[in-house]
Amino acid sequence: MALDRSRFQLLQGNEACVEGALTAGMRFYSGYPITPSTEIAERSSVRLPYYGGKFIQMEDEISGIAAALGASVAGVKSMTATSGPGFSLKQENIGYAAIAEIPIVIVDVQRSGPSTGLPTSPSQGDVMQAKWGTHGDHPTIAISPTSVQSTYDEIIRAFNLSEKYRTPVIFLMDEVVGHMREGIELYPKEELEIIDRDEHMINGLPYAVGEREYVPKMPSFGKGRPYNITGLFHDSEGFPTNDNKIANDEELRLMKKIEANRDDIIKYESINADDCDTLIVCYGGTLRAVKGALEELESSNIKVGVLNPITIWPFPEEKLLDLSKKVKNILVVEHNYGQILIAVRRIAQCNADIHFLGKIDGTTISPQEIVEKIKEVNQNA
Amino acid sequence: MPSKLIEKHLRTERLPHIWCPGCGHGILMRDVCVAIENLNLDKDKVTIVSGIGCSSRAAGYMNYNTLHTTHGRAIAFATGIKMANPEMTVIVITGDGDAAAIGGNHLIHACRRNIDLTVIVFNNSIYGMTGGQYSPTTPTGEKGTTAPYGNIDGDFDLPELARAAGATYTARGDCYHVPQTIKLIEKGIKNHGFSLIDGISICPTYYGRKNKKGSAVNMMHWQENNCISKSKAENMSYDELKGKTVIGEFYNKPKDEYTDLYQNIIKSVGGNK
Numbered sequence: 001m002a003l004d005r006s007r008f009q010l011l012q013g014n015e016a017c018v019e020g021a022l023t024a025g026m027r028f029y030s031g032y033p034i035t036p037s038t039e040i041a042e043r044s045s046v047r048l049p050y051y052g053g054k055f056i057q058m059e060d061e062i063s064g065i066a067a068a069l070g071a072s073v074a075g076v077k078s079m080t081a082t083s084g085p086g087f088s089l090k091q092e093n094i095g096y097a098a099i100a101e102i103p104i105v106i107v108d109v110q111r112s113g114p115s116t117g118l119p120t121s122p123s124q125g126d127v128m129q130a131k132w133g134t135h136g137d138h139p140t141i142a143i144s145p146t147s148v149q150s151t152y153d154e155i156i157r158a159f160n161l162s163e164k165y166r167t168p169v170i171f172l173m174d175e176v177v178g179h180m181r182e183g184i185e186l187y188p189k190e191e192l193e194i195i196d197r198d199e200h201m202i203n204g205l206p207y208a209v210g211e212r213e214y215v216p217k218m219p220s221f222g223k224g225r226p227y228n229i230t231g232l233f234h235d236s237e238g239f240p241t242n243d244n245k246i247a248n249d250e251e252l253r254l255m256k257k258i259e260a261n262r263d264d265i266i267k268y269e270s271i272n273a274d275d276c277d278t279l280i281v282c283y284g285g286t287l288r289a290v291k292g293a294l295e296e297l298e299s300s301n302i303k304v305g306v307l308n309p310i311t312i313w314p315f316p317e318e319k320l321l322d323l324s325k326k327v328k329n330i331l332v333v334e335h336n337y338g339q340i341l342i343a344v345r346r347i348a349q350c351n352a353d354i355h356f357l358g359k360i361d362g363t364t365i366s367p368q369e370i371v372e373k374i375k376e377v378n379q380n381a
Numbered sequence: 382m383p384s385k386l387i388e389k390h391l392r393t394e395r396l397p398h399i400w401c402p403g404c405g406h407g408i409l410m411r412d413v414c415v416a417i418e419n420l421n422l423d424k425d426k427v428t429i430v431s432g433i434g435c436s437s438r439a440a441g442y443m444n445y446n447t448l449h450t451t452h453g454r455a456i457a458f459a460t461g462i463k464m465a466n467p468e469m470t471v472i473v474i475t476g477d478g479d480a481a482a483i484g485g486n487h488l489i490h491a492c493r494r495n496i497d498l499t500v501i502v503f504n505n506s507i508y509g510m511t512g513g514q515y516s517p518t519t520p521t522g523e524k525g526t527t528a529p530y531g532n533i534d535g536d537f538d539l540p541e542l543a544r545a546a547g548a549t550y551t552a553r554g555d556c557y558h559v560p561q562t563i564k565l566i567e568k569g570i571k572n573h574g575f576s577l578i579d580g581i582s583i584c585p586t587y588y589g590r591k592n593k594k595g596s597a598v599n600m601m602h603w604q605e606n607n608c609i610s611k612s613k614a615e616n617m618s619y620d621e622l623k624g625k626t627v628i629g630e631f632y633n634k635p636k637d638e639y640t641d642l643y644q645n646i647i648k649s650v651g652g653n654k
Binding site: 027028030049050051052053054056058059060062063066067068069070071072073074075076078092093096221222223224225226227228229230231232239240 | 392395424425426427428430440441444445446447448449450451454457458459460461462463464465466468469486487490643646647649650651652653
């Protein structure tokens with residue numbers, strides 16, 4: 001069979017993000033320009049009108065997410081994209097999306113920080129902010145793609161999870177992936193599972209759930225019975241309440257809708273993870289350097305494996321716990337001062353020696369540096 | 382017994398409301414309902430978006446699609462709704478702090494776009510929900526719990542601010558002159574572009590008490606005697622206008638509307654829909 005060339009394109013990670021989002025059904029984008037995510041806004045502004053979709057450049061980062069949430073309430077799949085400083089500004093409305101249960105995808109192409117930092121340099125410094133950035137207890141789904149193809153595939157999954165669980169999904173890219181160019185394969189919608197929201201309310205109640213269910217159905221404004229949405233704790237009708245039991249039940253349901261579906265949400269990639277002495281834990285663009293290191297180590301007698309979470313939050317705890325019992329060393333490689341390291345220590349430090357290779361100077365970790373660190377770890381052992 | 386109008390437009394099971402006795406917000410909320418009734422709008426095609434504060438609790442009592450958002454951001458949320466569904470009548474109910482302080486940036490940029498939103502500011506010149514701090518519309522010299530010696534900030538004239546930023550309909554009403562305020566809201570909703578109606582409310586609990594304005598009834602009488610029409614104000618001197626509030630329609634001139642312009646873009650590239 002002849003190769004269908006139209007399916008293959010040379011794209012930058014940021015561009016692939018937009019193409020995947022369009023395939024997933026994104027028809028609204030609002031945001032504010034910020035390096036290194038700007039190409040996502042630019043391509044959205046070009047491409048959305050062709051699909052009858054809408055693009056708007058808002059006056060700031062906060063309105064960038066607010067308008068996207070408004071469009072989502074009106075029944076349109078929506079996305080906003082930003083980078084470090086903008087991600088900080090969006091946090092309050094991420095919490096609003098969590099409690100009001102409004103689907104939205106928030107892309108954060110991470111750059112070196114804090115503050116303005118090194119605006120054009122790579123980093124993975126927002127991993128913990130993705131989990132804890134907005135105030136109060138709230139569920140989090142964060143996905144970190146490892147390549148341009150992975151960006152295209154995973155942004156589609158991000159939209160699906162957001163619609164399925166009525167929750168904000170944080171798409172945690174890094175500058176490496178965002179600006180890398182690769183040839184990738186794009187799929188027609190028909191070949192994919194695309195999840196659209198179920199608009200049929202239970203008993204006419206916008207926040208009611210069925211037995212042993214955690215996710216209410218979401219009717220769009222203007223398509224049925226008018227109802228109320230609020231960021232206050234609310235009852236099944238969507239109205240504010242100070243009733244502590246209702247507040248407790250709602251908060252528990254929000255947490256459980258993610259916890260109870262961890263198997264569906266969690267995704268990771270592993271290489272030789274079940275047959276190694278040293279397990280590398282990495283994610284995002286860092287996987288590229290780690291793969292380079294593996295090639296160099298092939299001829300050595302050190303057995304190295306990799307666990308790369310694609311879903312960063314919730315973290316694949318069970319898998320790491322299981323692997324930690326089989327290895328001597330765990331080496332966490334990430335472009336920050338040690339963030340996923342905290343999660344790895346908590347899960348695995350009773351079973352294995354935890355080592356760390358990080359970088360905070362705005363340059364990328366090279367395969368050679370990883371090879372040296374692996375050798376050092378195994379010498380000391 | 383609630384009136385037929387109230388039965389139709391409010392979620393009566395959600396009453397009583399949380400506002401203090403004597404608060405003017407209930408009057409303004411009713412004005413919005415009467416305007417919607419008079420315009421004969423389909424309730425499912427009306428969305429009320431509000432922010433945070435006393436004003437913004439109105440949305441929950443009103444029987445339309447209602448979105449109670451985050452502090453200052455109502456206009457930004459409303460922009461997304463209107464873009465996604467231009468058929469929807471989108472009305473923003475906000476307060477003076479919500480619209481002009483924390484949300485001031487969204488206000489001026491929505492004006493600039495002339496997107497078809499109707500913003501009604503329930504303007505009580507004070508932060509009521511947090512207990513009486515001075516706001517961007519507290520008149521200079523007056524007091525709040527954070528301006529114990531008198532407010533030294535200048536105060537915004539919201540219709541003038543909106544007009545300068547590009548709004549195509551601006552007006553001011555109050556709680557005493559009810560039929561006129563309803564008319565102004567109706568005209569604001571009918572304007573195919575950005576409309577701002579500054580609704581002067583009364584807050585006897587905080588603004589009134591801090592500034593010795595007397596009871597709610599006294600404050601209503603104040604509005605009766607000091608809210609003067611635009612035509613009357615035109616013939617008054619600077620000194621005569623001191624302490625007065627000018628009400629009426631200030632600007633009403635159409636201009637290209639934002640969602641229409643975007644629809645043209647979609648058409649020009651041959652986009653579907």
